[in-house]
Amino acid sequence: MEEKKTTEPVSEQAVMTVKDLRTALKTRQGILYPVDGVSLEIPKGKIIGLVGESGCGKSMMANSIMNLLPKNGYVAEGSILFQGKELTTCSKEERRKLSGNRITLIFQDPMTSLNPVIRVGKQVEEVLKLHKNLSKEEAKKTVIQMFTDMGIPEPERRYYSFPHELSGGLRQRVMISAAMICRPDLLIADEPTTALDVTIEAQILKKMKTLQKEEGTSVLLITHDLGVVAEVCDLVYVMYAGKIVEAADVRELFHHPRHPYTEGLLNSLPSRNRGRRLRSIPGVVPILTEMPEGCRFAPRCPYATDACRQKQPEMRQVGDSHQVRCVLDRELISEGGEANG
Amino acid sequence: MIKYIVRRLIALIPVLLGVTLIVFTLLYFTPGDPALVMLGDEATPEAIAQIHEELGWNDPFWVRYFHYVVDLLHGDLGQSYTNGRPVFELLIERLPKTITLALISTAIAVTLGIILGIIAAIKQNSIFDNLCMLLALVGISMPHFWQGLLLMLLFGVKLGWLPISGWGEVGNVILPSLTIGLGSMAIIARMTRSSMLEVINQDYINFAKAKGQKSSRIITGHELRNALIPIITTIAIQFGNMLGGSVITETIFAIPGVGKLMVDSIRSANYPVVQGGVLLIACIYCVNNLLVDVIYAFVDPRVKTNLSNAR
Known part of the structure; x- marks a missing residue:
């Protein structure tokens, strides 16, 4: 679990490498691809942000990795390599042994993610029972220790609480306890703080970051909140309509966004628009059945040309740790967006 | 929890009283004379009248219902008209x-x-x-x-x-x-x-x-x-x-x-x-x-x- 300093998004130290992943959904309108050729790398001990609007395929991405796709969904193409093991082809039993143990998931809504009829201590203990060979007392002690580490007050009493007796913040702490108790190599956090209010959000993020540092866990943080990304992430992948449109080191991305979509997201941050009206990106994410032919962002892009609408741009390297899927060659203005404000 | 159960048990009393009232009323208005059934086809009007009197059937509805409920509270469900055995016994048997x-x-x-x-x-x-x-x-x-x-x-x-x-x-x-x-x-x-x-x-x-x-x-x-x-x-x-x-x-x-x-x-x-x-x-x-x-x-x-x- 030693810390390795790497600045490049592409490194030999990757815990997980996703390559050209296409996740399909069988629907009445035919086969749709909410995740359409996504490649990303999660280096060891880093927090990776996966950012995008609702409906751009972020959660489908997480569910593909966790094997939690809906009944009509499946991974159609590509590979998910976890510590050298190909997840898309390995057996159900092997994946089950990894889930909750080496790869864990924190869900978006702590209010609905805990089983309402089981005591929360037991729900966390379930993970230990499945993956670790502990006696009953040891398991209980470990859970209570984890609750203490997570800053849950009166952990012995909370162990016996039912989810409805806990606040949203406490429930999310319980969820994180369950996700972290086996000291996983990769934690996927799917909008872990979206359902919480901001003060609780800050506490939870801090706690997650501390734990992540201590354990050297890699984190894939899925969020639509660039503020959260700026606070905790090392690297950022921006996702739009099922594709990665920009990938960069977090500083690089905030200071030199190359994709108009990233620029739009940054411009809609309140902190970057002090004293000015917030600017939103016009339009919405295209629905899966009506994907534009060329660049998927073209219909909403202020710089789009005819060429953009005809051919899909490829991902290209624009810096040491910076890739973008856009034909535009000039550096977009990010610092408050003066140039086109 | 125990408090709750006791409260619920007390709440049963009016429900059961209601049941007795409904059943009693329905049977009160049901046509047919049980005295005829008891005595058979050869019954004389005098014998029928006597039975009516003995069982209190000439009393008004409320009086009869009152008697019925009082008997109930004493654990007495009445006797079968056909063989005279206590109803309670008949029911428990079956x-x-x-x-x-x-x-x-x-x-x-x-x-x-x-x-x-x-x-x-x-x-x-x-x-x-x-x-x-x-x-x-x-x-x-x-x-x-x-x-x-x-x-x-x-x-x-x-x-x-x-x-x-x-x-x-x-x-x-x-x-x-x-x-x-x-x-x-x-x-x-x-x-x-x-x-x-x-x-x-x-x-x-x-x-x-x-x-x-x-x-x-x-x-x-x-x-x-x-x-x-x-x-x-x-x-x-x-x-x-x-x-x-x-x-x-x-x-x-x-x-x-x-x-x-x-x-x-x-x-x-x-x-x-x-x-x-x-x-x-x-x-x-x-x-x-x-x-x-x-x-x-x-x-x-x-x-x-x-x-x-x-x-």
Whole structure:
């Protein structure tokens, strides 16, 4: 679990490498691809942000990795390599042994993610029972220790609480306890703080970051909140309509966004628009059945040309740790967006 | 919790009083003179009048009802008009048979219903699912007496495997239990299926999967426990219906239980027995409902919290 300093998004130290992943959904309108050729790398001990609007395929991405796709969904193409093991082809039993143990998931809504009829201590203990060979007392002690580490007050009493007796913040702490108790190599956090209010959000993020540092866990943080990304992430992948449109080191991305979509997201941050009206990106994410032919962002892009609408741009390297899927060659203005404000 | 149960038990009193009033009123207005039944066709008008006087039938309605309730409070349900035996004794004698029948039917209905429901939910939209639900539809639509007759015809008459009437041997229980249980099984199966389908898509099931839990344990440990809450209500209602259904089934299969006793008593205008029988079944029904509410608190911790917060 030693810390390795790497600045490049592409490194030999990757815990997980996703390559050209296409996740399909069988629907009445035919086969749709909410995740359409996504490649990303999660280096060891880093927090990776996966950012995008609702409906751009972020959660489908997480569910593909966790094997939690809906009944009509499946991974159609590509590979998910976890510590050298190909997840898309390995057996159900092997994946089950990894889930909750080496790869864990924190869900978006702590209010609905805990089983309402089981005591929360037991729900966390379930993970230990499945993956670790502990006696009953040891398991209980470990859970209570984890609750203490997570800053849950009166952990012995909370162990016996039912989810409805806990606040949203406490429930999310319980969820994180369950996700972290086996000291996983990769934690996927799917909008872990979206359902919480901001003060609780800050506490939870801090706690997650501390734990992540201590354990050297890699984190894939899925969020639509660039503020959260700026606070905790090392690297950022921006996702739009099922594709990665920009990938960069977090500083690089905030200071030199190359994709108009990233620029739009940054411009809609309140902190970057002090004293000015917030600017939103016009339009919405295209629905899966009506994907534009060329660049998927073209219909909403202020710089789009005819060429953009005809051919899909490829991902290209624009810096040491910076890739973008856009034909535009000039550096977009990010610092408050003066140039086109 | 104990406070709650005591409160519920006290609340039973007005309910049962209401039951007595309704039954008493209905029988009061039922045409036919029990005195005629008691004395036979040769009865003289004087003898009939004498009986009316002796039993207080010439008193006004409210006075008669008052006497009835006072007797009830003393544990006296009256005497049978036909053989003079205390109604209470008659009922207690027959109750075990009715209860046995209802319990066995419930056991059949619950076990098969829940299993079929779960399989149908897991294999949603498969051939098995469709077949199950079709059978369930048939089970719900077919009246008890018709089901009973068909079962008798097949297993009793055509195949000769099982006795078609009577009581006392193990074989005697099977057909009537099936008759009473099949309809309920169908309802429970449908309820289980829809309840399971609702639970299967919940976030906490995904959470259990993400923990690496085995599918079989997810079904029994996570899904069923949550799905059970509405199913328990259904089972309780069905148990009540089975007690009620025993009236018809016991008559068809000639089982000397409470149901048959009541039907016979109605035929012979033996009102005290009918009143006693209805009251008994109403009591069981009420206790059954109370029991369900208590079980709820154990299955669903949220209910328990509400109960303790209510006071």
